Amino acid sequence: MAKNQKKYPIEFKEYVSKLVVLDGRKQVDLCNELKIPYDTLQKWVSAFRKKQQEAEKANQKQLLT
Template identity: 45%
Template sequence: MGKHFDQEYKDYVSKLIVEEGRKASHVARELEISPKTISGWVLAYRTKCNAGKTNETYITPTELEKLKKQHEKELADAREEIEILKKAMHIFTKNQA
């Protein structure tokens, strides 16, 4: 009897292939799943996406890295702005005393 995977996992694997452009055979080898099984998942995923029925979003590792880099840049900008405001506050309070 074969392994059973939940729909979320199937969609995640399919997204790796459809949206990241990875080869199904490579993903199948990495995950030790039959390429034929994964091909069926991808077909179902594409059908579901084309029908516009998917409300769930899955983030691939590549997308996650992009989001992390974007977040780190925004955080660095915010910290820099805070430092500038602290210095300005110090200058203005120093002149009032």
């Protein structure tokens, strides 16, 4: 049973995630506008936030040394 999954470019995922995290757009609104499943967008946003946290930790470690 194959799912009909659409592949999105990494740049698009990051751009949409930034709209949610940095610009404060609502995930529900973006899902409706861009025809993206809600759970898919949640995964992108979660991964983007984790990436941001890791970058911040790395930056702090660099400042301490």
